[in-house]
Amino acid sequence: MAEQAQALNVSNEVAISIENMNKWYGTFHVLRDIDLTVYRGERIVIAGPSGSGKSTLIRCINALEEHQKGRIEVDGTVLSSDVKNIDKIRSEVGMCFQHFNLFPHLTILENCTLAPIWVRKTPKKEAEEIAMHFLEKVKIPDQADKYPGQLSGGQQQRVAIARSLCMRPRIMLFDEPTSALDPEMIKEVLDTMVELAEEGMTMLCVTHEMGFARQVANRVIFMDEGQIVEQNEPEEFFNNPQSPRTKLFLSQILGH
Amino acid sequence: MSDTHAASVPYVRDTMLPQNAPPSTAQGPVKWVRESLFSSIPYTILTLAALYVIYLILSGFLPWLLGGVWTTSNIRECREVLDGAQAGCFSVLTERWNQLLFGIAYPQDGYWRPTAAFVLLFVAVAPVLFGNLPRWLILFTVLYPFIAFWLIWGGSLFVPLSALLAALIGYVIYSRIVKKSFAGAFFAGLLAGGVAWVVFSFITPQLSGVLALEPVASRNMGGFMLNMILGVICVSLSLPLGILLALGRQSSLPIIKLICVVFIEFIRGVPLITLLFVANVVLAYFLPPGTNFDLILRVIIMITMFASAYIAEVIRGGLAALPRGQYEAADSLGLDYAQAMRLIILPQALKISIPGIVNVAVGLFKDTTLVSIISMFDLVGMIRGPILASTDWNGVYWELWGFAALLFFVVCYGISQYSQWLERQLQTDHH
Numbered sequence: 079m080a081e082q083a084q085a086l087n088v089s090n091e092v093a094i095s096i097e098n099m100n101k102w103y104g105t106f107h108v109l110r111d112i113d114l115t116v117y118r119g120e121r122i123v124i125a126g127p128s129g130s131g132k133s134t135l136i137r138c139i140n141a142l143e144e145h146q147k148g149r150i151e152v153d154g155t156v157l158s159s160d161v162k163n164i165d166k167i168r169s170e171v172g173m174c175f176q177h178f179n180l181f182p183h184l185t186i187l188e189n190c191t192l193a194p195i196w197v198r199k200t201p202k203k204e205a206e207e208i209a210m211h212f213l214e215k216v217k218i219p220d221q222a223d224k225y226p227g228q229l230s231g232g233q234q235q236r237v238a239i240a241r242s243l244c245m246r247p248r249i250m251l252f253d254e255p256t257s258a259l260d261p262e263m264i265k266e267v268l269d270t271m272v273e274l275a276e277e278g279m280t281m282l283c284v285t286h287e288m289g290f291a292r293q294v295a296n297r298v299i300f301m302d303e304g305q306i307v308e309q310n311e312p313e314e315f316f317n318n319p320q321s322p323r324t325k326l327f328l329s330q331i332l333g334h
Numbered sequence: 335m336s337d338t339h340a341a342s343v344p345y346v347r348d349t350m351l352p353q354n355a356p357p358s359t360a361q362g363p364v365k366w367v368r369e370s371l372f373s374s375i376p377y378t379i380l381t382l383a384a385l386y387v388i389y390l391i392l393s394g395f396l397p398w399l400l401g402g403v404w405t406t407s408n409i410r411e412c413r414e415v416l417d418g419a420q421a422g423c424f425s426v427l428t429e430r431w432n433q434l435l436f437g438i439a440y441p442q443d444g445y446w447r448p449t450a451a452f453v454l455l456f457v458a459v460a461p462v463l464f465g466n467l468p469r470w471l472i473l474f475t476v477l478y479p480f481i482a483f484w485l486i487w488g489g490s491l492f493v494p495l496s497a498l499l500a501a502l503i504g505y506v507i508y509s510r511i512v513k514k515s516f517a518g519a520f521f522a523g524l525l526a527g528g529v530a531w532v533v534f535s536f537i538t539p540q541l542s543g544v545l546a547l548e549p550v551a552s553r554n555m556g557g558f559m560l561n562m563i564l565g566v567i568c569v570s571l572s573l574p575l576g577i578l579l580a581l582g583r584q585s586s587l588p589i590i591k592l593i594c595v596v597f598i599e600f601i602r603g604v605p606l607i608t609l610l611f612v613a614n615v616v617l618a619y620f621l622p623p624g625t626n627f628d629l630i631l632r633v634i635i636m637i638t639m640f641a642s643a644y645i646a647e648v649i650r651g652g653l654a655a656l657p658r659g660q661y662e663a664a665d666s667l668g669l670d671y672a673q674a675m676r677l678i679i680l681p682q683a684l685k686i687s688i689p690g691i692v693n694v695a696v697g698l699f700k701d702t703t704l705v706s707i708i709s710m711f712d713l714v715g716m717i718r719g720p721i722l723a724s725t726d727w728n729g730v731y732w733e734l735w736g737f738a739a740l741l742f743f744v745v746c747y748g749i750s751q752y753s754q755w756l757e758r759q760l761q762t763d764h765h
Contacts, residue, residue, distance in 0.1 A: 140665075140666055141665075142662050142665060142666060161670075165668050165670060166668075168665060168666055168667065168668040169667070169668030171666075172666075173666040175659055175662065175663065177657070177659050179657075179659035179660060179662060179663035180663070181660065181663070181664075181678055181682075182682070182762055183681050183682050183685065183760070183762055192667070192669075192677060192678075193667035193668060193669065196669060196673050196677065197667065197668045197669060197673075225762040226762075227762055241667070242666075242667075245667060245668065
């Protein structure tokens with residue numbers, strides 16, 4: 079494993095290890111024999127056609143979806159049905175959703191301070207300082223007293239990123255963070271993510287932004303029919319895909 | 335400038351247009367009258383017809399209302415004064431005012447007690463209804479049930495005081511344990527409060543004369559006061575119970591879910607009036623002989639169960655209307671179930687459910703008049719029984735029922751207006 083980490087040019091500390099993980103929706107086999115080791119500091123982009131199980135995969139990591147077979151270990155904690163372990167992992171793993179999922183009845187600032195205050199038991203004052211720090215980082219400190227419904231999609235997604243960061247997570251999961259955005263707003267969200275990556279955050283992104291994958295990722299994973307079909311460094315992945323399924327996918331999304 | 339641009343296909347705008355006010359013909363009262371009352375010939379005819387109908391109603395009603403008699407002591411005197419004129423005998427209201435409000439049996443020198451409780455009710459609910467009032471006022475809201483009980487039912491102050499103490503003990507136990515386990519704390523608190531209450535109930539009878547108001551038995555409550563007592567208590571109990579039932583129905587624990595589903599479906603499938611008959615008659619067969627289980631308490635339990643089943647279904651609708659993403663976002667931040675519900679899910683679900691909850695509350699308040707059927711003398715019971723049956727006022731229907739309707743309308747319309755104000759307050763999407 080150490081050689082593998084060295085080959086990927088990151089630290090050899092394991093952040094997430096998934097072994098032989100399987101998941102079914104009823105009788106439908108969504109994820110099949112997933113093996114994946116994520117090292118600390120890695121930026122992984124997961125691509126694939128819709129229905130390939132890529133969102134389900136990252137949602138299993140913070141137990142928003144339950145896996146039925148196999149083993150997931152996040153930051154040294156094994157994911158089981160034990161609620162304490164699940165809550166521990168969730169407070170260490172940040173997540174951004176396609177539809178932002180901000181809390182519409184709370185202001186931007188309250189959205190960001192809620193989890194630190196209630197989960198981390200941070201004093202309110204301190205939580206607000208942390209929140210303002212991260213809102214400045216995503217460049218919207220002046221919107222702190224507004225409600226999510228008053229912000230544009232791009233701003234909302236940046237708030238969602240700030241909200242996750244306020245918990246000081248060691249791993250960030252992104253579930254198609256730019257898919258619901260107007261084209262004009264995609265860049266501002268990607269810029270925030272690039273900045274985050276440059277600071278060494280461990281990131282798993284499900285996205286169709288191949289430009290982002292080339293620029294930021296150190297590994298691209300291609301999934302189809304619930305399996306990992308191919309993974310490689312971005313340069314190799316895009317210029318020299320091996321599997322015919324990958325070739326077809328790339329020709330379809332890059333060929334226009 | 336514009337014509338040169340319009341003529342050529344390549345086009346670059348060099349100045350942006352400023353915002354302008356709409357033309358004067360598109361605003362103001364004249365425009366409103368023209369557009370909404372007289373916009374076409376059929377509309378004009380409808381407007382005139384409607385005005386004529388309004389005139390007919392008012393020309394009949396206003397003389398009846400304004401020419402009414404307020405000071406006679408029975409219907410014969412009143413008819414003499416009116417001398418054949420078509421006007422109301424409102425003196426039934428003034429003469430029987432206290433009976434309409436407090437019933438027949440409430441001690442006359444104690445009328446100030448329910449009145450004081452009524453006035454204090456507004457102080458008590460204000461901090462709950464209006465979020466911008468100082469927070470310490472909520473302390474009075476906590477004390478209010480005990481004060482109101484003492485004022486209305488009388489007896490020694492030590493009875494409600496010991497109940498308050500028992501509740502406090504329960505709360506302290508609860509808040510000690512709640513960090514470890516919510517359910518454990520809940521039941522431990524309930525148990526501690528109950529034990530304390532039983533212990534105190536051995537002591538309080540010895541203090542029965544101390545700091546006492548003249549005790550009034552539940553069967554002596556009546557008039558609109560009884561409707562208010564039932565309405566206020568049942569609404570405030572059925573809302574939290576309804577929330578618990580709605581959450582229980584969504585629970586992933588099959589036993590809890592089953593209990594809630596069976597309760598809700600059973601209660602909703604039974605008419606309220608049968609539940610009231612059960613409370614009145616049937617329950618006595620199941621209790622050991624000689625137990626005196628307060629009738630008002632029995633009725634309160636039945637109405638609360640009935641209303642909470644409906645509120646549970648309304649809130650379930652609100653919970654279902656929330657996008658799944660809200661649950662997932664709360665989960666992904668590491669909030670536990672109780673926190674996610676209290677901070678994220680319920681505030682939004684309750685906001686969606688406001689119209690439905692108010693609907694149930696208004697319906698419940700009006701349904702309190704059904705107790706007149708199990709021979710309790712609420713406002714309707716008073717009018718149907720002692721007042722209309724008396725030789726003095728036999729035959730004065732319009733004035734009495736109109737008054738009853740007016741009282742209920744004022745309360746229900748107030749609730750409805752408040753709820754609409756609250757909905758506007760809670761609106762966070764478009765400012």
